[in-house]
Amino acid sequence: MARGRAQRGELTNYEAPNWxxxxxxxxxELLVWFMWMEEVRLRDGTAVHGYKHRATRRYLQLDEVLRAYWYDDGLYRRLPLWRAIDGVFASWRTLGASPGQLLLVDEASERAAARDEEAGGRTAA
Incomplete structure (x- = not known):
């Protein structure tokens, strides 16, 4: 699932959100469904922002150049953006998302997949 080396991060900001x-x-349209939770600085200096979906309670971890991360057991690992988007919204259908909202999710996932493909399928630096 995840790509690249795992890195530890240090909480550096929980007061000034970056949307x-x-x-x-x-x-x-989908941004309003999230809460900004924190900014973590990885060992390589990358700033990663944690956004929590209000309904699914799942996190989307993004750096400032739209690379996505999976956080597990104190480590951040890169993964394709489309996969991160699909994961954060996976249970939204059963939680009452409208057909229009689900269409917006599909469009965001498709844009992310196209972006990854344009980059040659690479999500690692």
Whole structure:
């Protein structure tokens, strides 16, 4: 699932949100369904923002150039953005999302997959 080496991170910000990565990834219509939780600085200096979906309670972890991360057991691992988007919204259908909202999710996932493909299928730096 995840790509690249896992890295530890250190909490550096929980007061001043950065919504730009999330808006670029999912669009303004879906952005309103998230809470910005924190910014973590990885060992390599990358800033990763944690966004929590209000209904699914799942996290979308994004850096400022739209690379997605899976957080597990204290480590951040890269994964394709489309996969991260699909994961955060996976249970939304059963939680009452409208057909229009689900269409927006599909569009965001497709944009992310196309972006990854344009980059040659690479999500690692």
């Amino acid at each position: 730009e990565p999330l808006e670029a990834a999912v669009g303004p």
